[in-house]
Structures are given as structure tokens and as C-alpha cells.
Amino acid sequence: MNEMRICKGFCLAVVTLSAVLPLCAQRAISARQPNIVFIMSDDHTTQAISAYYGNRLIKTPNIDRLANEGIKFDNAFVTNSICTPSRAVMLTGKYSHLNGVPAFNHLDGTQPLLSKYLQQAGYYTGVIGKWHLGKPGMKRPEDGMPTGFDYWNVFPGQGLYFDPVMNEMGVSKKVTGYATDIISDKAIEFLKNRPQEKPFFLMYNHKAPHRNWQPKEEFRKHFEHFEPPLPATFDDDYKGKSDASRLATMHIDSDLNKNDTKGEPPANLSGAALKRWKYNRFMQDYLACVASIDENVGRVLDFLDKSGLAENTIVIYTSDQGFFLGEHNFYDKRFMYEESLRMPLLIRWPQGIKPRTVSKAMVLNVDFAPSLLAAVGAAIPSDMQGRSFLPLLSGQTPRSWRTSMYYRYYHPGHHNVAAHYGIRTSRYKLIYFNKLDQWELYDLKTDPTEMKNLYGDRTKAALVKKLKAELFKLKKELKDEDQFQDDLPPDDV
Template sequence: MRNSCSTLLLPLAALSIVSCAGQKKEETKRPNIIFMMTDDHTTQAMSCYGGNLIQTPNMDRIANEGIRFDNCYAVNALSGPSRACILTGKFSHENGFTDNASVFDGDQQTFPKLLQQAGYQTAIVGKWHLISEPQGFDHWSILSGQHEQGDYYDPDFWENGQHIVEKGYVTDIITDKAIEFLAHRDKDKPFCMMYHQKAPHRNWMPAPRHLGLFNNTTFPEPANLFDDYEGRGRASREQDMSIEHTLTNDWDLKLMTREEMLKDTTNRLYKVYKRMPEEVQDKWDSVYAQRIAEYRKGNLTGKALISWKYQQYMRDYLATVIAVDENIGRLLSYLEKTGELENTIIVYTSDQGFFLGEHGWFDKRFMYEECQRMPLVIRFGKGVKAGSISSAISMNVDFAPTFLDYASVEIPSDIQGTSLKPILENEGKTPVDWRKAAYYHYYEYPAEHSVKRHYGIRTQDFKLIHFYNDIDEWEMYDLAKDPKEMNNIFGKPEYIEKQEELLLLLRQTQKEYKDTDPDEKEKVLFKGDRRYIDRVPLTKLSGTR
């Protein structure tokens, strides 16, 4: 009877408690996270960053309704290493994945594992490129084949331990899979989905609907397309990533007819061409016939040929970006329709930037602005003021602690990045105690594209780089006066004081991030298709191939 009386006497109080509990539950609801990442997309090809090449309205929407970071940098501008840094919140020398010949140690701590342990439903859809099987995900469907790059047409996937082949265009398929996960997820849990597109990775094969989209468009050339590298060292001169010499006629420029491919079925362009449905092959043949005829009749040489190759490169690269932007729009629309848009942190970035003809190059790897700098735009409803812009120096190792911070998960002490949440919550303003420099270290040499090993720091206005291994050369740039990094000022008398200041800051930064022996060498030995690495001291290594 006492219990019954208590119930009768306190109905309003009980209702009030229930109401408050419900309100508290709503207030403490943890946000969903969608981490959108492309491969080799650069800020020059985003209109929200002022790019004049194409319009990217859906990427721009994320920036306009959230925040744009203008100084976000990769700590190792190469696909696999960048992804490892993002997953772990640690630099390459700490997470063990220094180059694309590495295999990611999936047993180590990653932010998806920590979120999963904290009650998040986790998924990755699209490009993985870390060789080992994903861990920490309730659902995974990753591209396989082509050295884990995947194919643009009818791509292979490794999905929850099963091999499948999907019909269609890769950018559309990855979005279909992302939406399918969202539709069938556990609605009682917050989710974290890594939505990773292959595009615009080499060899830049547009969607069927975009074949020929830019055939009659002439894109503006970068001012330093014909850079002669005066005043700079061997690293710039000895690379193998030039539009003039490195872009291939078949794989990159698609200057092969169907008849020519059929005569050489071992050609890798043919291997991806044959994955297309016949009607797509017919459209492909028609579109590229114009290019092939133009090339063979033109007899172009010198700068004229470089300019022509640049236009073809841009037409294919940018067409693949258009498909990415369309699919981001699809995903945003789905979130809006299902009522999840406002409670979802939406991040758009790329694994690093990319050269679009600057210095005469394509690809990435160098610590120069076009590829070290990453796009980063974030939308989070009322949690981020629309139209915010941040100049704070951020790095891809910051992503993991940011996600953990928003999920109310304790950030492990061994994570080397710093949460961006204080910046997001304060209209992009830089905290007074924020870092002074971004750190960078690139390891993959000798290897494809022949970009020499180097490390350095990038402050708000200066950049200091040390190229090592088979050379010992320094570069320094005054970014306020020389944003295109054309004038190496290292050793110039008028900059000696600033140079000493940067050298000291570099050593302090290396100590902070525990990269205390950066000139240590990796002696690379090849055995079949595997790469074996024996670490040896700097003094014992020279000219290893």
C-alpha cells in the first residue's frame, strides 16, 4: 500500500523527472560522424577555396554551412601513410606505415576502435589502401585490385571478408553502399562512417555521363607550368612526375584506339577498358577519338606539347571531381531526408593535395603547398557557425582526437594530434596556445616518381625543408612574398636570423613529436614483389636502389 500511496501522491513529480531525464538524454545525444575523404583532391579544384577551374557546389555547401580550414596539412603526402596518420592520430614514424610498401598494423589503436568500444556503430566504405584487413568496423566494404586502388568501372570490393564485383561507376557505387549502410544501421546507436572515394586518383577515368564533358573547355594554366627550377636543388630537378615526361600516352592521356588496345591486350589501359559495358566503351571511343586525332595531326613539341598535355590531364581529372561532388550532394540529401543532417558532423577532405600543373608537375609527395595542403571543410549544424574560416595550422593527425572529443571519448595520451573542437566552437579563431608549425616527413625513396626523402616545418609565413638520404640540401621559402615557392632563400644573408629561428623550431617540433632521428636511412632491398627494409645509419648508406 505504501508504494501505491507514493505513486498516487507524486504523479507530477514523477512526470517531471521523466521529462527532465528525456531532456537530458536529448541534450547529451552524441553526434554522428561522416568522414568524407577523396584521393588526390586538391584545393585548387574546389570553388569554395577560390579555385577557378570548376564549380563544386556540394563541397561548397559544407564549407558555407560550416567552416573552412585554410591551413590544414598532410604530415606525409602519400595515400597509405596519410590514411594511417588519420586513423591513429600519430605520425608515420610512430604508427609504422611510412610508405606505400608498408602494411598497416591493424592491431594498433585507432579512432574507429575507440568509438566502437564507446558504443558507436562504425563503417568504412570505399578506398582503404592499407593492405591489412580493416579492424574496428562493424561493417566494411573496401576497394580491392589494382594494388588496392580499385577500378573506376565495375570495381572489385572486399566486403566483410567476401569478394564481390559491383557493376557501374565506382564513385556512384561507393555512395550507394554508404546510403545502404545508413538505411540499415542500428538506429539506437550513433554512427561513424568513413566514406572514402577513389577519385580523383590517377588515371582519372570519368563517369560515363561525364565523358567528353570538358572536351571543348580550355583551362587556365598555372603561372609556373614551365618552371625551370632555377635556384633550387636536385630534388626538384630529379623528380619523375612531370607533365612533359612522366604522363604516359596510353594510361594517362588515353591516346589508344580500341583497335590498338586489342593488339596489345597486356596494356593496362585495355585491362580497365574491358571492364566497361560495351555501350560505355562505344562512348569512350567516340570521346577520345577527338583527342587522338588532335594529337596525331598536331605535331606539337616543346611548350606547346606541355600545354596540350596539361589540358587533357585537366579534362579527365576535373571530370572525376564533378562525379564526387554530385555524390556528396546525394549523401547530404539523404541525411536531410532522414532527419540526421543537423546531428551529424560532416567532414570533407582528401588524403593530401595534388599538383595540377604547378612546377610542371602532377602527383604529390613534395612538401610544397599544392600537395602538402589538404582541403578541410566541416559542417555540424548549430555546433559550427556557418561561414566560419580558420587560419589555424592543423594537420591530418588532428582528425582522430577531434572525433573522439566530440564523441565524449577520452583522448589517449599517446595520440600526437590535437582536437580541433575549440576552433570549431569558436568561429574558427586560433587558440592563444596553438601550435606554431605543421611538421612533415616523407620517406618513399627510391620509388615511383623519385621524390627524395625530406622533412620540415611550415609556419604561418615560412617553410623550411631538408632533403636527405642520397643528398643533403635545404630549402626555405618566404610564403608571404613567394606563395608559389619559386625562390629558395636558404642561406641568404637577409634571412639568416629567420633561418636560425626556424631551425630551432624544427628541432623543437621533432622532439615534441618524437622524430628525433629523422636522417636515419632505410636501406631498401627488393625480393620479388616484396620490399624489405633494414634500417642503417646515415653514414653507411649511399646510392641504394
Template sequence: MASSKRPNILFVMADDHAAKAISAYGAGINNTPHLDRLAKEGMLFNHCYVTNSICTPSRAAILTGQHNHVNDVMTLDSAINSRLPNVAKSMRTGGYATAMYGKWHMGEGRAHEPSGFDDWAVIPGQGEYWDPAFITKAGMANHPGYATDIITDLSLDFIKKNRQENPDKPFFVMCQHKAPHRSWECDDKHKELYKDPIRLPDTFTDDYKNRARAAKVAKMRVSDDLTYYDLGLVQPDGGSKHGLGEKMTNTWFFTDRKIKAPEDITKFKLIDKEDGTVFTFQSHTELTEFKFQRYMQRYLRTIQSIDDNMGRMLQYLEDEGLADNTVVIYTSDQGFFLGEHGWFDKRFMYEESFQMPFLIKYPNLIKPGSVCNDIVCNVDFAPTFLDLAGLRVPSYMQGVTFKSLLQGTTPEGWQQVAYHRYWMHNDMVHGCYAHYGIRNKRYKLIYWYNDGLGIEGTGPADDHKEWELFDCQEDPLELFNCHSEPKYADVVKEMTELLEDKMADIGDVPVHFGHWAASEGVGPQIGAGSGEVKY
């Protein structure tokens, strides 16, 4: 029997957690029993998408229910305005105890601190895995230990305190982990996990043919762009004669260098930073596959702590009799490449980066073992939280509640489309072109409009504005751009019109040459209802 009492909402979000790295999604690369419980006892979403596949904009979209051109948080350098309305403010006004712990990453300083929360403690910037500092209402606070454990502790402590002081007051808690973000530093107890080789993805050796140029020029390759620091290896002194690559001095990650081997690979060695193990190689292919295995080990080990702590949270809710009337959600701020197309990282509208994992458990509403194949987006989270809480969804939110999907009903005319836009922000580190596009249940249309401005090795003379169309049913690996194929002409027209309608609906416009405002007569000009793109 459904309870008339308003539910608690526990929102747990990781950073860069690919759906394939949750065993409930069936990829078979790791084991996450506690996350899997959310799917077994609730619902798993197969088509949850991010509107901008990068940390800061995604977090802003989740908090405000708005697309990034509206909340003005479009890049990693953006900072949210604390005066903006957001879901936490609505929840608090509606009678909820609200809290935020963990990764914030939407600016620092009083003008950009979390607002709408009764309590909060957030890591500055990307934060540290070990002994992290936190920004709090009272100032800086240091916490010894491992970040994932500490963020969970803070979240549970707030819930316990609220239960003691306001036993009838529902809570809305956003528990936002740093893991599994780069540089993938695991808890000591997980260092021996995942030592068996992981199968290479089918597209690991992708040659990027039959695609837009953006795929080829991106600097996110496992083979070339991982660093000594990323993989926990000793970086040797010296320059190119010692096999060192370019120094990444312009990135917020680290200043360590990429691992570039000499032509004679037999003279090259790598050394484990912790135990001194020496690795040698007989071919460059062997080195690349070593990097992949090392990357995956480190990445998956950090996820194990997330799974452990999800188990702690679920156990607490059961012990306190809160499980039936608490909505528990697990997601990530976007997807992540786990060697697909030879990449790590995110940013692109290609599926592995575009898809967010989304698991939700709420026994009073959701049938156990449910699977949803309808399309939802991160801008839809905030309206759904409010709807579940029985609160008004404010008109400023562009997202749509999907409460009916949780009940197993797809409303007539449901928005089976997902819009994505990645703004160029002089990304010399990753070399990712700006783009926007639309996906429905079968097709994906992407427009790459970036002129290369600010990306090393490119420039105005090297413009590549291109369209891609993928048939996600016939080509789920997204290897063949069929935009120019005659048999897809009607699909191109249909998807272009769909893109035009969505952009008009949310108030977004084409951008030319990386500027921040649309210019009449430049960029893709889509005639109303025509489906014809003019330049």
C-alpha cells in the same frame, strides 16, 4: 540551440584531390556546388596539412592520430597492424556504429584488414573505376557500376540500416573514394565537361633555379612523364623510332609508356582511345600544353562524380532530419599538383602537395561561412572526432583536437606549425628525394637528406643534401630558396629550432643515407636550442 545528443560523423575523403579543384577555394578551374555547401554552411580550412604527402601513410595518420614513424606506416609498401588502436575502435567502444567503405590501401590479408568497424568493404590496392571488386568480411564481392557511386551507396546503406535497427545510436562512417586518383576515368555522363581551355599555372614552365636539386630531378612532369594510359590515348606499337619512351615496368600504376615525341614534332600524332580523334602538333610546347589540358579534363571530370555524390549524401541527411546533428567532413589524403611547377602527382612538401582541402559542416556547433586560417594537420583529425563525440582522447594519439577552432576560438599557444616527412622508398618511378621539414604561418623549412639510393641516374656519388627556406608571404609560389640569404639568418635559426623541438616532441629523429634508424654523428645534427646544423 545546441543539441545534447551525440553527433553522427560522416567523414568523406577523396584520393589526390587538390584544394584548388574545389570551387570554394577560389581557383576558378571547376564547379563543385555540393562540396561548396560545406563551406557555405560550415567552415573552410586554408591551412590543413598532411604529415606525409602520400596515400598510405596519410590514411594511417588519420586513422591512428599518430605520425608515421610511430604507427610504422611510412611508405606505399607499408601495411598497418590491425592490432593497433585507432579512432574507429574508440568510437565503437564509445557507443557508435562504425563503418568503412572504399579505398583502404594499408595492406591486405587478415593481419592488415580494417579493424574497429562494424562493417566494411574496401577495394583491393588502388581498385578500379568501373565494376570494382571489394574485399569484405565475407570475402570478395563484385559491384557493377562506377566506383564513386558504389562507395556512396554502401555508405548510405549502412546509415539507413543503422537508423532502422538502432535509431538512437550515432554513426561514424568513413566514406573513402578512389577518385580522383590516376588514371582519371570519369563517369560517362561527365565526358563532355571542361572542354574549354584551363589557364596554365603561373609556374607551369618552372626552370627549378634557386631551389634544391630535388625539384629538378623529380619525374612528375606533365611534359615528360604522363603516359598514354593516363590521357586515354592509343599507344602505338614499336619502340623509340615510333616515339615511345621508357617502359614503366617497375611501378604499381601501369605498364604503359610515357609519351615522348620525335625531334620533328610535325610527324607525330596522338589518337583518342574512344572516338579516334587524331591530334597533331606544330611544336613541342603545343604538345606539352595539350597534355596539360587533357590531364586536367580527365582529373576534373572524376571530381564531378564526387560532388554529385556529396549532394546525394547531404540530401539524404536533410530528408531524414539528420542534418543538424551530423558532422560532415570532406577532405583528401593529401594535395596534388595541377601543373604547378610543371608537375602532376604529390609527395613533396611544396604547398600544392602539402595542403589538404578540409571542409566541415556541423550546424549545432559551426557558424555558417566560417574560414579558419590556423594550422591543423591530419594527425589532428582522430582526436577531433573523439572530442566532437564527447569521448576521451587516448594518450597514444599525438594529434590535438581542434574543436575550439570549429567554434571560432583559437586557443592561446595553439600549435601553429605543421611537420612533414617523406621517406625514400626506392622511388625510381617518381624520383622524389626523401625530406622532412616544418611550416609555420609564414615560413617553410625543408631538409632534403636523400642520397639518391634507388633513384635512377643517381647514387652515393651523386649526393645532394640540401636545405630550403621559403618565405611564404613574400614568395607564395615557392620559387626562391632564401636559406643562404644573410637577411634570413635569424629566421633560419628560429625555424631550425622549431624543427628540432617538433621532432623531439613527436619522437622523430634524422635519418642518414635512407636507413631506417638514426645514426649518431651523421645526417643533420641539431644542437639543442642552438639552431645550428652540423654535418
């Protein structure tokens, strides 16, 4: 049985019937629209999810349930690997240069958003936890106050791990406890208290495992003696690369500070031993934060099961981007390299996806909004730039699916990462550091860890020419006219 055909047929039926049926019958149909629980953590990378990388670093049995019972996307990529911009891309279905959020500026909430479209489609909508799209205080939609949400209860700015302040519909108060637990409690409350007659859309957004990785005590203790295996590229010396990696200030050995490692290193350590100590301390706390997320995702999934909601609820697990866990001597994200570019994307939808489906197709965070609108039978606005990935949920990739993606990072920001844009195809990656006027080219088939920059290799000249043509074609198609190249809005969060 072709489940996608059923899904498409159902969605078409909803759209068609709603035009002709009386209101009471429409209500009965809308009650069958799928609910959506959109779970997004902050900086949780695929290397720290066992569904992707096995138990090498950590076991995440609850997050893995979504892969076992649904689909795992192996090539989900972010279009601008940084927190606030990625969230804005997801909510608008537009790239940074068109949604007004290229860096850590706020989202103008007067523009059309996924949340508003879902409200129009009859959904009860909520966002709980990390928002990070508003100015301090965010009293108006223009200042990044959540819009299109019937209920919101979010952290101001980055939020705190312990006893955080939360802003509930414009009223701030301190909440006692650990952020990951609190957000999950409030997500379950939202599910319990929602109006029963409407389908719902819940964004359940974690603060963890964002820097500076403050774990709950039970998980901190669990990982305190763990010595994580080192990535193969831990001692990358950047030979043959552009200057960008050297200029960045996100190196394990020289940039992790005492706030990150929760104390000064032992005085007798230096060189490789000191680097290893810093790596251990960073990773122990990062993984312990992830363990809390996994535990709480399990609580929410159990609630969906016990309440009978699981069958008709789309559950998505993702993060706003990937993250380096020591690869290339880095922590943090921003670069177009694989660990930072790739985001987790797991989706369970019993009525639309077979268990243990895997897709290798290239999907992007800009696809999330159009995909969810398609899933609920709503029209996709013509100005959204992403594509619905619904046709991929069967595990098959249509011939017409994209074979390349466009990426752009704007801001040197806290970690002095040089601005760059580039293209990734299924095999190659070409990156242009536009402020440095330097290029990098990688063959991901022969060099998946991106250690050998092939740009400048004369035998690759024809390939470079072809990739440049594709890069600038995509740039033009997506209407990137360097809107923010020289006039980036200042950080205001």
C-alpha cells in the same frame, strides 16, 4: 550565444552523466551523441574545389555546401603527403614514424585506432570504398584488414574506376558500375540499414580522382573541350632550388604517359604546345572525376537532409593530401610545397558550427582522430600526437594554438621524389632534402608560390638558424628518431 561552450558543456555532461546514470538513461543520452560522416576523396586538391578557389577550374556546389553551412579550414596540412601514410595518420592520431606506415606499407590493424575508440564510445562504425591500408587478401588485422569497423566494404589495393572488385567483410565480388556512384550507393545503404539505437561513424572514401583519372562518360564529355587556365608556376625551371624537383619524375611535359592522356598526342605537336596538350588531357579527366564526386556528395547530403539526420551529424569533407595541378610543372603530390601539403577540410555540424565560418589556423591530419573523439565526448588517448581542433570551430584561434608544423616524406617511390623533412610556420617554410643534403627556404608572404629559394642568402642566416632550431625541436618532441631513414619497409601493396 557561444556555441562552443554549448558543445563543450554537452560533451562534459555526457561524460559525467554516464558515470552515474542507469543504462536506459545512458542510452537516451548516447542517442544524442553526434553522428559522423567522414568523406575522404583520394588526391582531391583545394585548387579544384570552388569553395576554396572559386570557379576558376570547376564548380563544386555540393562540396561547397559544407563550407557555406559550416567551417572551411584554409590551412589544413598533411604530415606526409602520400596516400596510405596519410590514411594511417588519420586513423591512429600518430605520425608515420610511430604508426608504422611511412610509405606504401600496410597498417598493422592490431594497434589502437579511431574506429576502435568510437566503438568503445558506443558508435556503430563502417568504412566503404577506398581503404588502401592492407596487404593483398588482408585476411588478418596484422595484414591491414579493417579493424574497429562493424561493417566494411572496400576495394582491394587502389581499386578500379569501372566494375570494381569489392571486399565486403572478407568476401570479394565484382560490382558493376562506376566506383564513385557505387561507393555512394553503399554509403546511403549503410545509413539506411544502420542500427537505429546507436550513433554512427561512417568513413565514405572515394577512389577518385586518383591517377589515371577515368571519368564517367557524361562528365568526360562535359570537360572534353575545356582549356584550363595555366598556373603561374607552370614553367618553373627550378633555378636556385635543390636537385629534388629536377630529379622527380612527375612532370607534366615529360612524365605524363599515354595511359594518363588516354592516347598518344598528335604527332605534329612539340615543346610548349605538346606540354599544353598533355596538361589539357590530364586536367579534363581529373576535373570530370571530381564532378562525379561532387554530384554524389550531393546525393549523400540530400539523404541526410531528408532522413532528418543532418542536424545531429558532423559531415567532414577532406582528401588524403593535396595535389599539383600543373604548378611547378608537376602532377602528383609528395613534396612539401603548398599545393601538395594543403588538404581540403570542410566541416558541417549544425549544432556546433555557425554557417560560413573560416579558420586560418594550422590544423593537421594527425588532429582528426583526437578532434572526433573530443566531439563525441570520449577521452583522447595520451599517446595520440595530434590536438583536438574543436576549440577552432568558432573561427577564433586560441593563443596557445600551434604556429608551426612538422612534415616528413620518406620514400622516393614511383615518382622519385627525394626524401625530405621540414617545418612550415605561418610565414616561412624550411625543407631539408636529407638524402641530397640540400636545403630550401621560402618566404610565403613575399613568395607564396615558392619560386625563390632563399637558403644561402646571407641576410637570412639568423632566420635559418631560428627555423632549424624549431625544426629539430619539433622533430624531437614528436619522437622522430629517424626510425625509417635507412631501413624503409618495402612496398607490399
